[in-house]
Amino acid sequence: MASEKVETIVAGNYLEMEREEGDSKSTKSRLSALFWHGGSVYDACCFSLRLCVMGNNGFTYAVCLFIWNYRTRKEREKVDFRNHVIQWFEVLDGLLGKHWRNVGLLFNCTFLLFGSVIQLIACASNIYYINDNFDKRTWTYIFGACCATTVFIPSFHNYRIWSFLGLMMTTYTSWYLTIASFIHGQVEGVKHSGPTKMVLYFTGATNILYTFGGHAVTVEIMHAMWKPQRFKLIYLTATLYVLTLTLPSASAVYWAFGDMLLNHSNAFSLLPRSGYRDTAVILMLIHQFITFGFACTPLYFVWEKFVGVHDTKSVCKRALARLPVVIPIWFLAIIFPFFGPINSTVGSLLVSFTVYIIPALAHMITFSSPSSRENAVERPPSFLGGWAGVYSMNAFVVGWILVVGFGFGGWASMLNFIQQINTFGLFTKCYQCPRKA
Template sequence: MESRLESGLGDKGGSLEVENGIGQDDAAHEKGHGGGGAGSGSGTSSFIKKAVWHGGSVYDAFLNAVSAQVGQVILSMPTSYAQMGFKLGLFFHFLYVIIGVYTCYLLARLYVEYRARKEKEGVDFRKHVIQYHELLGALVGPWARNISLFFNIITVGAVAVIQIIACASNAYYLNSKLNKRTWAIIFGAASLTVDLLPTLHNFRVFSFIGALTTTYTSWYMLIAAITRGQPAGVKHTGPKNLRLFFTGTTNILFGTGGHAVTIEIMHAMWKPVRYKYVYLACTIYVLFITVPHSYALYWSFGDELLVENNALGHLPESNARSTALIFMIIHQAIAFGLYIMPLNFMWEKYWGVHEAAYWKRVLVRIPVGVLLWFFALLIPFFGPLNSVIGSLFMSFSVFIIPCVVYTIVFWTPTARENAAEKPGIVRRALGYRTMFGANFLVIVTIAVLGVGFGSYASIANIILQVKSFGAFQACYQCKG
């Protein structure tokens, strides 16, 4: 089993091949039957389809992971540093990144275990996208399926909602003649077009653009902060109080929990067993586009960042800033697609059309997008909302639950001996007992800091925002 997994879990031509629910193998794609019914064509059109459409490589998984991991949160992270201060901001940033990498590794192993067990039973996944709640339910029991389903629906749904809110915020800085609610109506409608993409297997060109946009924006903000310098009288008083401090930590937690779509991204790979390396590379890359600009902007603006959650709102108007705003709007539309896709799959399965014709799946998806659009208009506070989702839901869905389930699945010696993926050098050196201890430590840390203090701070903060601005606010934190 070990050699089979390492040489071809999801490899082309193998029994574990994954085409992310499209339902055809590579030969069928060559004939033009995959990805929503595109017709066959010339060699040039076939090359274009491969180049921009059918992506199941490690490279594609890296781009999907980067685009899902970091987006509009880079605009609110400088405020988090202002809420926590320099030293504690860096400490919690790296702490949550390490925990995020570890828990994503656990999820990747659970996927491999579930996939191997099911295919031994003869289950064919070429037309079915494996999802988080399905594998937890099969490995542990119905209670794990139901709990993970609840938390993950809210997590990915809220992240998708936040993308619409952030689109409206950025568009307002480009053209303040329209208020943010109007921009949210426009972008909410435009975002429904992502339903046309069949699966995460078809995001290659979009995720490439998504990675470019955040990279440009982050480094633009870094250069702008350094160029501006530190004016006289700038204050760095963070952390001011517990509410602001833990609001900041939970926003960082939110920014390191992009592996809520890990299972769907893995399922889109030809060799999903390699995803653990992909996510490590993704995290290192993301650190380079989140830490430098957050630190530099706080150094330059200080406590001013506490007034406005969108860091671009503090920078002077320029062509470079306008480009960053446009790029972030593009990225957020792509991220919306990445996070709504798991909800689309769940909804398709509920109505029994997940393996049906492409057009049926697209029609069934529409109510999901409309509901998220409504919530984006209802609570237009994307900074405070990040913290609420990070503390109340993401803490469970991507940090606590994977640790609990992994411990249960591999608790017995028999389960460890029969594991589909055999331990590598590092895991053999650590041993399962060490990993179980690490799981317990992560559970306690996230439960106390994320769920406990984080929930108190984030809920208090968003209640304050609702009291100050109200629901369905036309223009939250607008000029004047």
């Protein structure tokens, strides 16, 4: 009974919206509802799968618990969220105050900014292996203009068909890499030495941090769901599926090429060109376009709120207001086109705080008093050890990530990043491009 009451409270305004729009929905195109306006469990699953949200379900659970507490409190105060998207910094503000809000806003926006930069760099890196008539910098100009069209997509609700298609695309690409690597076989003299220096070890570790950091947009995805309290189960399901894609492909490519991957940030560059490879590249380009939109949408929301147009229903007015967000992303992708090293740098300096340290500390502080634990909308499950288990897990991860991820990882990733600048220079035209005969 208690969980049913919580579900009713959390989903409150969504249910009202459905009732209010019931009469008008019959006049809308069913195709529009099918492809454009999504908020179901399946949409959330596709969102999570598309973001490659691997592992760290404990942290996702902590974030979910924050959102439910914040939304429940606001629902009881009769706050209307129909034209307002809840974001992470607002949750921190509502539960912990403005100082936490400011810190969360700084790290989250910076991470999403560079996450969008990475997707744009990846677009240029991938398309080059189909058409090398243009250098990667020129392709960055082109795809920057293409990705700017995401300003016309209002919210995560409207990524329904894109999320589903993106899932199919990443599935194809992952299994292509697996099968193609086994068919290709091991290169002559292949070596699997692993990290031979501390710099390489911690650079790899921070790449894993970046890969595991996809739940930075958990709040916005949950808000897009009709029943956001179901997100934690969907996230777990997505995690298990994503592992079936990432582990086989990564293992197969490393088995075939070994240490060559240290100097080839893009695995497509090592596989022979074929129709299957070109198909995988094209699908990944579309995937990265969609992921650019996923990463940028929360930034759009923040900027809309800053300039005062977030509550307007005019798509064109909101799109025009969003354009300034794309310009610095475009510019940074041209300055730092270091596909690979930039991922580990973002992982160590930004993901460490955005995804791990800030949520863990906030969870510990929010539920430190007996009264706050008593009034929580949901208690931690027994298999996590209850409140004591979650508190211990948070404390351990804060210490571990601070020392290993931010400390040693930041040192290693910055050394690697500076080395790329010294080797290739800023604004390099074609990062890691093979020399033409």
